[in-house]
Amino acid sequence: MKSLFTVIGFTIKDMVKRKSFIISNLIIFLIIIVGFNVPNWISGESFKTEKLTILDNENIFEGKLDNLNEELSNLGYEIEVDKTSTIEEIQNKIKNEEIPSALMLTQNENGLSYEYLVDGMGLTTTVPTDVISAIQLTYQNIQLAKLGIPEENLPKINSEANNIKVTSLSSEEQGSNIFIMMLLSIVLFYAIYFYAYQVSTAITIEKTSRIIETLVTSTSPRIIVLGKTIGIGIVGIMQTLLTILVAVICAKAFLAPEMVSSIFEMMKLSPEVIVVIAIYYLLGYSLYALLYALTGSTVSKPEEVQSANGPVAILAVIGFYLSYFTMMNPSSNLNEIAALVPISSPFCMPFRVMMGLSSMNELVMSIMILIITIILVAKISIKIYSSAILNYGEKISIKKLLKQ
Amino acid sequence: MGLKVQNVSKTFGEKIAVDNISFEMDKPGVFGLLGTNGAGKSTTIRMILGIIKKDKGNITWNGKEVERKYVNFGYLPEERGIYPKIKIYDQLMYLAKLKGMKKKEAEESMNFWLKRLEVEEYKNMTAEKLSKGNQQKIQFITSVIHNPELLVIDEPFSGLDPINTELLKSAILELVQKGTYIIMSSHQMASIEEFCTDILILNKGKTVLQGNLKDIKDTYKANKLELITKVNVEKQINELGLTILRQLDKHYEVQINDENQAQALLKKLVVENIEVEKMEIKKPSLNDIFIEKVGEK
Numbered sequence: 001m002k003s004l005f006t007v008i009g010f011t012i013k014d015m016v017k018r019k020s021f022i023i024s025n026l027i028i029f030l031i032i033i034v035g036f037n038v039p040n041w042i043s044g045e046s047f048k049t050e051k052l053t054i055l056d057n058e059n060i061f062e063g064k065l066d067n068l069n070e071e072l073s074n075l076g077y078e079i080e081v082d083k084t085s086t087i088e089e090i091q092n093k094i095k096n097e098e099i100p101s102a103l104m105l106t107q108n109e110n111g112l113s114y115e116y117l118v119d120g121m122g123l124t125t126t127v128p129t130d131v132i133s134a135i136q137l138t139y140q141n142i143q144l145a146k147l148g149i150p151e152e153n154l155p156k157i158n159s160e161a162n163n164i165k166v167t168s169l170s171s172e173e174q175g176s177n178i179f180i181m182m183l184l185s186i187v188l189f190y191a192i193y194f195y196a197y198q199v200s201t202a203i204t205i206e207k208t209s210r211i212i213e214t215l216v217t218s219t220s221p222r223i224i225v226l227g228k229t230i231g232i233g234i235v236g237i238m239q240t241l242l243t244i245l246v247a248v249i250c251a252k253a254f255l256a257p258e259m260v261s262s263i264f265e266m267m268k269l270s271p272e273v274i275v276v277i278a279i280y281y282l283l284g285y286s287l288y289a290l291l292y293a294l295t296g297s298t299v300s301k302p303e304e305v306q307s308a309n310g311p312v313a314i315l316a317v318i319g320f321y322l323s324y325f326t327m328m329n330p331s332s333n334l335n336e337i338a339a340l341v342p343i344s345s346p347f348c349m350p351f352r353v354m355m356g357l358s359s360m361n362e363l364v365m366s367i368m369i370l371i372i373t374i375i376l377v378a379k380i381s382i383k384i385y386s387s388a389i390l391n392y393g394e395k396i397s398i399k400k401l402l403k404q
Numbered sequence: 405m406g407l408k409v410q411n412v413s414k415t416f417g418e419k420i421a422v423d424n425i426s427f428e429m430d431k432p433g434v435f436g437l438l439g440t441n442g443a444g445k446s447t448t449i450r451m452i453l454g455i456i457k458k459d460k461g462n463i464t465w466n467g468k469e470v471e472r473k474y475v476n477f478g479y480l481p482e483e484r485g486i487y488p489k490i491k492i493y494d495q496l497m498y499l500a501k502l503k504g505m506k507k508k509e510a511e512e513s514m515n516f517w518l519k520r521l522e523v524e525e526y527k528n529m530t531a532e533k534l535s536k537g538n539q540q541k542i543q544f545i546t547s548v549i550h551n552p553e554l555l556v557i558d559e560p561f562s563g564l565d566p567i568n569t570e571l572l573k574s575a576i577l578e579l580v581q582k583g584t585y586i587i588m589s590s591h592q593m594a595s596i597e598e599f600c601t602d603i604l605i606l607n608k609g610k611t612v613l614q615g616n617l618k619d620i621k622d623t624y625k626a627n628k629l630e631l632i633t634k635v636n637v638e639k640q641i642n643e644l645g646l647t648i649l650r651q652l653d654k655h656y657e658v659q660i661n662d663e664n665q666a667q668a669l670l671k672k673l674v675v676e677n678i679e680v681e682k683m684e685i686k687k688p689s690l691n692d693i694f695i696e697k698v699g700e701k
Contacts, residue, residue: 006501014490210485211495214546217453217479218502220472 003219007227008234011202015235025239029246036250039259052077052128053102054135055090059083060107064138068131077131094119103128105135112139181354182327188281189320189347195236196288196316197309200296202228203385204305207297212389221386226378229289236285269354276353276363283370284346287377288316294381297388319343323351330357340366342373405466406430407452407554407585412461414447421447423609424461427602429585434576434599436617437589439606440698445589446482448606449556452587453477465554476503478552482559482589484543488532492523492542495531496549503550510549517545520575537564544572554585561595573598593691603690605697612697617690624688629658629666632682633673640672660685 015021054065061081069079082090082102093099094117104115112135116127145151203225206212215224251260269277295308322344326335330352338348339358345366352358358366407429414422422444429435439445450456452463454472463470487495493514500510518524521541526534531542540563547555560576561569576599580586590596596603597617604614613620631637633654641648641658646665650657660666666685673680688696 002504003502006498010494010498013494014487018489205487209488210481210483211487213481213483213485214479214499214543215502216455217472217477218499 003223004227004230007219007223008231011228011231012235014202015198015232016238021235025242028243032243032247032250033254036247036254039256040254050077051100052079052131053090053093053099054079054081054131055085055087055102055104056081056083057085058105058107060105060112061135061138061142064142065135068134068138077128079131090117101128103131103135112136178327178355181351182324184277184354185323185327185347185351188277188284188350189316189323191236191240192281192284192288192346193316193320195232196285196292198232198236199229199289200292200305200309200312202232203293203296204299204302207299207389208302216389221389222382225290225293225382225385229286229293233282233285233289237281273350273354277350279367280346280350280370283367283374286374287342287346287370288312290374290377290381291315294377294384297381297385315343320347323348327351330355336362340369342370345370407587408462408464409448409452410462410464412448412451412458412463414444414451414456414459420609422451422458422606425604425606425609425611426461427604427611427614429587429602432580432583432585433601434580434586434588436596436600436603437587437606438591438593438596438603438694439589442608443606443698444609445606446558447609449479449558449587449589452554453479453556476550476553478547478550478555480544480547480555480557480560482562484536484540484563486531486539486543486546489530491528491530492518492534493527496542496545499546500549505550513549513551514545517549521545521571537568540564541568541572544575548579552584554587555579556587556589558589559591560588561590561592593689593694597690605694607698613693620693621687621690624693626663626666626685626687627660627692628686628688629656629660629669630682630684630686631656631658631669631680634679634681637673637678640676640678641669644669644672 054068056065065079065081068081069077080099085093087104090099090102090104094102097119101116101118104117106113106115114132114135141151206215206224212224251263255263291312292309295312296305299305299308319341322334322338322341324347326332326338326348329335335348335352335357338344339352339362349358349363349366353363409428410426411424412422412426413420413424425444425448427435437445437448447456451458452470454470454475454477465475468474496514497507497510500514501507505513514527515524518527521544523534523538523541523545526538526542531539534542544557544560547557557576560572564572573595576586586599588596588599600617602615603617603620605612628649633656636654637656638648638651641656644665646669647659648656649659658669663685666683670680670683
């Protein structure tokens with residue numbers, strides 16, 4: 001047991017000290033930071049604060065536009081209401097670049113008319129329709145008040161169809177955002193695949209650098225395989241949690257609070273679903289890591305790693321696509337099967353649980369099948385690893401390795 | 405007590421790798437395990453270390469069957485292997501801990517050996533930055549850091565310059581003096597002759613010769629004459645019907661059947677007033693015995 005902890009500790013230390021690990025983490029963090037700033041940059045571009053002068057020299061609004069600047073602060077305009085200038089004076093100010101644009105208000109028998117004054121119409125020049133809508137609403141309220149309608153009734157008259165509630169009549173409690181769930185399944189696949197592959201690389205390095213001959217005199221192959229698998233798994237969990245932490249910090253630091261809460265709302269997972277995801281992440285990783293330990297131990301030269309790992313990669317891809325494509329029709333029998341087959345269940349079952357499609361029996365059966373498969377794969381992998389790890393000559397078939 | 409290997413065999417599929425070998429080490433010293441490539445040395449070593457299971461026979465250490473978890477053996481494999489991108493300190497500490505050492509005692513032992521083999525300045529460097537010879541010394545440390553009772557060293561001097569070879573030789577002799585049992589496998593017969601008291605020669609998995617090295621050599625008669633003269637004596641040698649095995653200017657190696665032939669040649673040279681600088685009657689070297697036994701020339 002002490003040896004197992006020694007191997008785990010050494011594996012973790014070796015992984016986190018690697019330049020490739022540090023650089024890949026920095027790149028991920030950079031992408032997260034940049035990614036969370038993109039909405040700011042986009043909004044900064046399209047909603048950058050622009051001065052807009054509203055010319056109300058006929059005093060149509062009787063000072064009721066004075067609060068418009070505060071009401072429309074999120075539209076990106078710095079509004080100035082001018083009640084004294086003439087049209088010519090405003091035009092001169094625009095030409096002299098004292099102000100960029102102006103909205104001139106005049107009243108006639110048809111109501112209120114608007115004239116947008118700007119020095120030149122460029123590709124990015126847009127008429128401030130949001131501001132016009134707000135002014136129009138204020139104008140309507142003034143007119144309605146003049147007709148004797150009480151001020152408290154005005155919001156009801158002006159209400160828009162903006163409180164739309166969607167109710168699903170399906171008996172199954174399906175999640176609100178299938179896209180997020182599919183995205184999580186893809187992330188789960190890549191996390192499992194990426195870290196499991198590292199086990200193969202680590203074992204190949206030890207074999208091809210011949211350190212393994214010294215290692216196996218110090219501890220058993222079982223301890224080495226399990227220590228490597230657990231160690232890399234812990235690094236995977238640490239890196240995933242760190243990435244999530246950085247993402248949360250960046251979201252809170254760089255995004256508007258409303259956007260953060262809407263994202264969190266969209267991503268909201270129940271504790272049960274989080275537990276299921278964690279279980280399948282660990283079991284899926286264990287299955288593929290042990291398969292990769294097996295293939296990694298059969299390699300004699302570093303350049304053979306990819307071809308040796310080919311069969312496991314094909315299994316993983318089949319498992320993923322079996323799960324991914326059946327997600328399009330989650331109530332199909334094939335999706336149910338994919339949730340039970342060990343190569344696809346780690347990517348499929350969490351999705352079914354999130355969608356509320358899986359019963360407790362199905363979930364337990366899927367986990368049991370996966371655990372039994374992992375135990376079998378672990379026994380075979382350790383047996384083959386023990387035989388293959390000291391073989392550097394011509395390739396020996398898996399059958400022969402099992403017999404040794 | 406010590407190491408006892410009795411009637412041990414191992415097959416891989418159809419191939420018999422080791423066929424019924426037996427030997428014993430009952431006191432500290434260096435035992436020579438010899439053989440051509442593929443003779444079964446590595447398989448024998450791995451069975452002794454408990455890395456692979458034997459098919460037949462017994463291997464005991466101090467009377468108990470050898471199992472990796474119960475023995476404190478050290479191993480320097482023929483193929484050098486250390487982690488290239490990990491600091492020397494970290495990998496020595498890792499291997500020492502796997503051998504069951506505590507951090508403090510591992511550090512003490514590590515510092516002793518790094519200083520003893522004159523590589524302490526590389527302690528905090530990655531292995532890939534070290535020369536091949538220094539990497540080899542580091543790997544030797546990995547095999548002795550835990551003070552093993554039995555040490556198996558496979559080609560310990562290959563790739564080392566003469567100074568470092570002497571350094572390692574003196575370290576090995578110190579270990580023997582401290583009571584370590586050492587099994588040495590090497591193709592450098594001179595090293596085996598220098599260190600080993602007992603040897604075993606394997607060929608195609610079978611024992612072809614074993615026993616005390618001195619006793620083995622005593623069973624062989626003198627068969628060579630080394631001769632250095634002032635003038636060319638090729639004619640005189642040929643006149644006595646002797647065969648010149650090797651000649652470098654006036655330095656000859658002549659095959660003889662017994663010492664009388666050597667004396668006859670000396671007498672002839674004296675009569676002809678030829679000055680002799682060196683004349684030595686030689687018994688077969690271990691190299692000669694090895695070649696004779698494994699049937700390859």
